[in-house]
Amino acid sequence: MIDLLGMPFMQRAFIAGCLVGFLASYFGVFVVQRRLSFLGTGLAHAAFGGVALGLLLQTEPLWIAAPFTALVAVGINWIRTSTGLTGDTAIGIFFSVAVALGVVFLSLRQDYTADAFAYLFGSILAVTVADIWVTAGVTIVAAALIPMWSRWAYATFDSELAVADGLRVVRHDYLLSILLAVTVVVAVKVVGILLVAAFLVIPAASARLLSRTFFAMSLVSGAIGILSAVVGLLLSYQLDIPSGATIILVQAAVFCGAVVMGKR
Amino acid sequence: MPQIVVSANKLDVRYGVQEALNGVQFQIERGSFVAILGPNGSGKTTLIKALLGVIPASSGELEIFGRRPGRIDPARIGYVPQVKTLERTFPALAVELVVSGARRRWPARVRADEKDRAMEVLDSVGAAHLAERALNALSGGELQRVFLARSLIRRPELVMLDEPAAGIDVAGASDLYELLEEYQNEHSATVLMVTHDWHVAHHHATHVLLINKRQVGYGTPDHVLTEPNLRQAFGHVGHAHTMSYSVGEAEKGG
Numbered sequence: 001m002i003d004l005l006g007m008p009f010m011q012r013a014f015i016a017g018c019l020v021g022f023l024a025s026y027f028g029v030f031v032v033q034r035r036l037s038f039l040g041t042g043l044a045h046a047a048f049g050g051v052a053l054g055l056l057l058q059t060e061p062l063w064i065a066a067p068f069t070a071l072v073a074v075g076i077n078w079i080r081t082s083t084g085l086t087g088d089t090a091i092g093i094f095f096s097v098a099v100a101l102g103v104v105f106l107s108l109r110q111d112y113t114a115d116a117f118a119y120l121f122g123s124i125l126a127v128t129v130a131d132i133w134v135t136a137g138v139t140i141v142a143a144a145l146i147p148m149w150s151r152w153a154y155a156t157f158d159s160e161l162a163v164a165d166g167l168r169v170v171r172h173d174y175l176l177s178i179l180l181a182v183t184v185v186v187a188v189k190v191v192g193i194l195l196v197a198a199f200l201v202i203p204a205a206s207a208r209l210l211s212r213t214f215f216a217m218s219l220v221s222g223a224i225g226i227l228s229a230v231v232g233l234l235l236s237y238q239l240d241i242p243s244g245a246t247i248i249l250v251q252a253a254v255f256c257g258a259v260v261m262g263k264r
Numbered sequence: 265m266p267q268i269v270v271s272a273n274k275l276d277v278r279y280g281v282q283e284a285l286n287g288v289q290f291q292i293e294r295g296s297f298v299a300i301l302g303p304n305g306s307g308k309t310t311l312i313k314a315l316l317g318v319i320p321a322s323s324g325e326l327e328i329f330g331r332r333p334g335r336i337d338p339a340r341i342g343y344v345p346q347v348k349t350l351e352r353t354f355p356a357l358a359v360e361l362v363v364s365g366a367r368r369r370w371p372a373r374v375r376a377d378e379k380d381r382a383m384e385v386l387d388s389v390g391a392a393h394l395a396e397r398a399l400n401a402l403s404g405g406e407l408q409r410v411f412l413a414r415s416l417i418r419r420p421e422l423v424m425l426d427e428p429a430a431g432i433d434v435a436g437a438s439d440l441y442e443l444l445e446e447y448q449n450e451h452s453a454t455v456l457m458v459t460h461d462w463h464v465a466h467h468h469a470t471h472v473l474l475i476n477k478r479q480v481g482y483g484t485p486d487h488v489l490t491e492p493n494l495r496q497a498f499g500h501v502g503h504a505h506t507m508s509y510s511v512g513e514a515e516k517g518g
Contacts, residue, residue, distance in 0.1 A: 149372065
């Protein structure tokens, strides 16, 4: 274990895994409780479009993917709140358009297709120091916004009651959407576009089964996110299997345990 | 001169091109108990949401305490929504829901002084034993009482209720109206309640607002709950003649 932690790439992997695990599972409670689980999948695919654009422009893909995905999140929220369409319809539209754009961008520079596939599955062991700084920056912003929890929780419980009590729900929803988008983008490097939605949904869903209050659900979800990242990384190293997928399988095992415990 | 709590003047509310309310006009004085009556889809809930500032008026004027909805201190208003439309899967305890009414935010932790106050109000509505229960473990009637406690904890001057008796048995509904009248008398509060029940409107309300997108009548129950008005609003007078209260009694001054 000490040998393992002595390796710089594993140190970076543990830091990135814990930060992303916390971020995604903290925001995941709002996603799950608002029945927007499909949003994680939609934003992850939007990130694919952004990554492809970054590769086309020959720049760091995540720098392009972050604003691109945030823009998609704002678009989804705008369609959801200002038309009669439901959230899943809005997500479905943006999801498809972002993937279509990604395919077109990649077709323009086919020599980068292999790099794009690396983002589909992620590689926590290839996380750079710069990635750590970006993820830490996002975590600091999320921590600074923890006082917003009571407002977001209130709007999650009942948005009309929150509006009636003077809360600017639309503004908070946009802020939350952008934070979710950025979280998804930083998580893409760790777990990949195809599996990132699990980070948002599984820890929060497990926490819901184990908690009587929304505050407890938020704490338990964050703890599951961090612990599953640590256990998943250790197992992936021991068994020599992909780290992102292993973390998600650990989260799935926790979920199964929560189902059993929740039924007691 | 009586204080006007709510005033609507040629109020129109539309959802896109669909008309929800058209030309509604009334004034509610402090201390009134107003029943908003009308068939399904008549705009009753829309009116409550417009008063709460959740839905904007398309045209006309709407004021609460002399100001536009959304521009007054929310603590002056208590709101009890329709229980059937509420999200019951949210993980929360009844006491947290009551405290959220005082804080106007969702509480991460309930402080001891907040809990004491919440217990006091829950006790006043006969729901102290429900404090530590999860919301999804409450029956419709129990949840309604907890929501009433939530609205009363801020000692509102105006209490708005959207079909508070829906899903509650007759005895439970009767208790609820008694609690409301008690609060109203103690605090000189104004009550605005959406209901489908003509009987309740006649026996508990000082005024009735009868609507079906357009205003059919506003005034005392005896003046508004007449057979022509009910026929205009509902298209029929239903089973009113078989109830303990009948339209005929109302017309006689019942």
